[in-house]
Amino acid sequence: MPFPNTRQALQDNGYVFNHTKTCEACNVQIEMWTTPKDNLMPLDFKRDEHQNETCEPHFASCKKPELYSRKLREKKEKEKAAAAAAGPMNPDA
Numbered sequence: 001m002p003f004p005n006t007r008q009a010l011q012d013n014g015y016v017f018n019h020t021k022t023c024e025a026c027n028v029q030i031e032m033w034t035t036p037k038d039n040l041m042p043l044d045f046k047r048d049e050h051q052n053e054t055c056e057p058h059f060a061s062c063k064k065p066e067l068y069s070r071k072l073r074e075k076k077e078k079e080k081a082a083a084a085a086a087g088p089m090n091p092d093a
């Protein structure tokens with residue numbers, strides 16, 4: 001199933017608008033929607049030249065997508081832990 005990319009398609013697929021917020025990483029306004037699996041998903045809404053409104057997940061353009069994805073956050077933390085385990089950076093090495 002393609003990702004529902006309009007408000008109507010989202011609602012038809014069981015997504016529910018939750019709240020609007022400003023992404024702290026990008027400083028743009030995004031909408032948080034509750035997915036059918038009860039997760040919160042950040043969406044960017046934009047209008048094309050015909051004033052048709054479409055949306056896409058904010059992960060796609062976010063500077064810090066890990067703010068919104070537990071999976072990405074865990075990946076980041078694993079990388080951090082791996083870097084810490086490798087010891088402090090030594091500029092003389």
Ligand SMILES: [Zn+2]
Nearest residue numbers: 023026062063
């Ligand atoms: Zn962002």
